[in-house]
Amino acid sequence: xxxxxxxxxxxxxxxxxxxxxxxxxxxxxxxxxxxxxxxxxxxxxxxxxxxxxxxxxxxxxxxxxxxxxxxxxxxxxxxxxxxxxxxxxxxxxxxxxxxxxxxxxxxxxxxxxxxxxxxxxxxxxxxxxxxxxxxxxxxxxxxxxxxxxxxxxxxxxxxxxxxxxxxxxxxxxxxxxxxxxxxxxxxxxxxxxxxxxxxxxxxxxxxxxxxxxxxxxxxxxxxxxxxxxxxxxxxxxxxxxxxxxxxxxxxxxxxxxxxxxxxxxxxxxxxxxxxxxxxxxxxxxxxxxxxxxxxxxxxxxxxxxxxxxxxxxxxx
Ligand code: UD1
Numbered sequence: 001x002x003x004x005x006x007x008x009x010x011x012x013x014x015x016x017x018x019x020x021x022x023x024x025x026x027x028x029x030x031x032x033x034x035x036x037x038x039x040x041x042x043x044x045x046x047x048x049x050x051x052x053x054x055x056x057x058x059x060x061x062x063x064x065x066x067x068x069x070x071x072x073x074x075x076x077x078x079x080x081x082x083x084x085x086x087x088x089x090x091x092x093x094x095x096x097x098x099x100x101x102x103x104x105x106x107x108x109x110x111x112x113x114x115x116x117x118x119x120x121x122x123x124x125x126x127x128x129x130x131x132x133x134x135x136x137x138x139x140x141x142x143x144x145x146x147x148x149x150x151x152x153x154x155x156x157x158x159x160x161x162x163x164x165x166x167x168x169x170x171x172x173x174x175x176x177x178x179x180x181x182x183x184x185x186x187x188x189x190x191x192x193x194x195x196x197x198x199x200x201x202x203x204x205x206x207x208x209x210x211x212x213x214x215x216x217x218x219x220x221x222x223x224x225x226x227x228x229x230x231x232x233x234x235x236x237x238x239x240x241x242x243x244x245x246x247x248x249x250x251x252x253x254x255x256x257x258x259x260x261x262x263x264x265x266x267x268x269x270x271x272x273x274x275x276x277x278x279x280x281x282x283x284x285x286x287x288x289x290x291x292x293x294x295x296x297x298x299x300x301x302x303x304x305x306x307x308x309x310x311x312x313x314x315x316x
Pocket of ligand 1: 120122123172174175186188189190203204206213249275276279
């Protein structure tokens with residue numbers, strides 16, 4: 001019998017979507033490692049009976065080690081995923097994103113795991129002169145978070161070259177969708193936009209709103225992550241995990257208002273430290289080598305996400 005897949009951060013927004021996708025794709029059970037710092041049990045509602053949830057912090061190497069099983073595929077998504085938090089409070093981000101990643105890779109190596117798929121970040125690119133951003137560009141992190149996520153990639157590649165552990169790193173580009181928590185000062189911008197449009201209140205846009213992002217729907221990311229676990233000849237490599245488009249925050253807010261039938265002017269605040277100006281993925285390598293095939297246009301993703309938030313508010 002093959003080992004159950006393991007998802008670190010599996011009670012989080014992206015992790016719980018991946019858990020659902022793995023179960024839909026035929027996994028009998030999924031093992032989740034999550035300290036529930038930002039993850040939540042309710043994110044696994046409806047699938048909890050097929051999930052083994054281990055409330056363990058990846059900084060705790062001793063507790064982590066026995067949970068990683070021989071032959072298992074490990075999806076390493078646990079992180080403190082915020083650019084501004086890594087600036088205001090860099091220590092925990094460093095410990096989770098770098099030391100925690102090292103612990104996951106070490107445990108995977110020691111156990112003889114089959115492969116580790118790592119959630120890297122497009123923030124590693126920083127501001128590039130050219131768009132879209134391709135994997136061959138030189139990384140130029142602008143925040144501790146970006147540096148930490150890049151270090152995780154380097155560790156993945158070195159665990160492959162030095163120890164023979166199969167790893168694949170995916171640079172996520174602004175993932176959005178159902179279950180993204182809008183209630184923290186570090187929440188992703190689209191979750192905040194969703195909350196505002198439903199409440200009829202203006203969001204605060206940091207800067208002029210002309211910064212752009214390649215917003216990627218969470219189900220497309222989950223699908224790509226699973227492809228990365230199976231693809232041949234990609235061990236040790238790094239791939240963009242984006243949609244290939246980019247939208248400014250101003251365009252995005254307008255689009256969301258149009259979808260909802262609202263007309264609300266945003267507020268503007270000072271630009272945020274550590275922010276990348278523009279972000280857009282070249283997905284050529286992911287399409288060619290991983291079979292990446294995003295199914296959701298930005299607008300369709302926004303519609304689905306808005307419907308989910310509206311329903312969550314209705315039933316709260
Ligand atoms: C996001 C992810 C990060 C991921 C990266 C990949 C989150 C919280 N962060 O970082 O984990 O690795 O993409 O590229 O999902 N903004 C506002 N108003 C707000 C909140 C944000 O204007 O209320 C702006 C920010 O200043 C920034 C943009 O929206 O310009 C996106 O910010 P954010 O959603 O925090 O994501 P990233 O920093 O791009």
